[in-house]
Amino acid sequence: MIRVRKIAHAAYEMPDVDKQVEYYTDILGLTLVERTKDAAYLASTVDHHSVVLSKGAEAKCLRLGFQIGPDDDLGEFERQVQGHGIKTERKRDPEPTISDVVTFADPKGTVMEVFKRGEFAGQRFPTKGVVPHKLGHVAFHCADVKTVTNFYCDVLGFRVSDWMGDFFSFLRCGPDHHTINLMETGANRHFHTAFEVRDWAHLQTACDYLSLNGYKLLWGPGRHGIGHNLFAYHRAPNGLITELFAELDRMNEELGYFEPRPWHRDRPQKPKVWAKDPSAANLWGILPSDEMMK
Ligand SMILES: [Fe+2]
Numbered sequence: 001m002i003r004v005r006k007i008a009h010a011a012y013e014m015p016d017v018d019k020q021v022e023y024y025t026d027i028l029g030l031t032l033v034e035r036t037k038d039a040a041y042l043a044s045t046v047d048h049h050s051v052v053l054s055k056g057a058e059a060k061c062l063r064l065g066f067q068i069g070p071d072d073d074l075g076e077f078e079r080q081v082q083g084h085g086i087k088t089e090r091k092r093d094p095e096p097t098i099s100d101v102v103t104f105a106d107p108k109g110t111v112m113e114v115f116k117r118g119e120f121a122g123q124r125f126p127t128k129g130v131v132p133h134k135l136g137h138v139a140f141h142c143a144d145v146k147t148v149t150n151f152y153c154d155v156l157g158f159r160v161s162d163w164m165g166d167f168f169s170f171l172r173c174g175p176d177h178h179t180i181n182l183m184e185t186g187a188n189r190h191f192h193t194a195f196e197v198r199d200w201a202h203l204q205t206a207c208d209y210l211s212l213n214g215y216k217l218l219w220g221p222g223r224h225g226i227g228h229n230l231f232a233y234h235r236a237p238n239g240l241i242t243e244l245f246a247e248l249d250r251m252n253e254e255l256g257y258f259e260p261r262p263w264h265r266d267r268p269q270k271p272k273v274w275a276k277d278p279s280a281a282n283l284w285g286i287l288p289s290d291e292m293m294k
Contacts, residue, residue, distance in 0.1 A: 003157025004066035013056025014238035029129025108188035132195035145184035194243035
């Protein structure tokens with residue numbers, strides 16, 4: 001099958017786009033590369049955009065963009081999706097630097113945009129703000145985690161990295177432990193969007209920078225059990241939660257285990273079902289506040 005290889009962008013709508021643009025540029029340190037009357041495009045380096053913002057009544061994640069490989073055929077991918085009885089649409093030049101895209105909806109209504117990256121924008125990393133390496137993952141609350149998990153695996157080619165019990169799945173489409181995570185809480189909505197920072201020192205600098213600019217942490221810093229990433233969460237304008245993370249597990253796909261790390265309990269650390277235990281959430285012990293679930 002043709003698998004998606006990488007998350008390319010996430011598109012959101014919200015009541016106050018200007019405030020979100022200001023946050024993404026001045027605080028997070030992405031580059032505003034293009035602004036049309038409908039949308040603001042924010043970049044982190046080689047991709048033209050990693051985040052797209054547009055105006056809407058409430059803050060939510062509308063669309064996710066995924067790249068297939070340079071030698072994969074987009075038409076063949078579209079037929080593969082249709083083979084699952086899913087209705088697709090083919091769009092030409094829907095967004096800057098994306099000339100040909102296949103779109104369809106996932107079971108919870110988020111639009112998938114799958115394409116081949118023909119053009120690289122090659123922006124430099126900015127020098128102001130947190131300046132993450134990349135968009136890492138998008139997490140969702142969902143009503144039916146099994147159906148949505150199966151969809152990402154069967155239709156888009158994701159692999160399951162871990163489960164917490166039978167209600168929280170972590171899915172990868174490349175070496176990173178998770179690019180999509182899905183937590184069954186009864187409703188379909190955005191949970192958090194995560195950006196990768198360099199390391200612990202970068203996370204500390206980022207937390208201080210957030211604090212100096214009036215952004216308080218919701219949870220963290222800590223180290224997740226599942227995925228083993230260092231994490232710190234805060235709430236961005238319009239109510240959307242951002243996670244900054246480092247040291248996320250990386251899968252050696254040929255060998256079927258995550259690259260060994262001193263903080264692992266399993267040797268080797270392989271995909272598994274974790275018990276619903278506090279250490280699955282935070283090996284350092286502090287659990288999330290109720291505010292995280294709002
Ligand atoms: Fe996360």
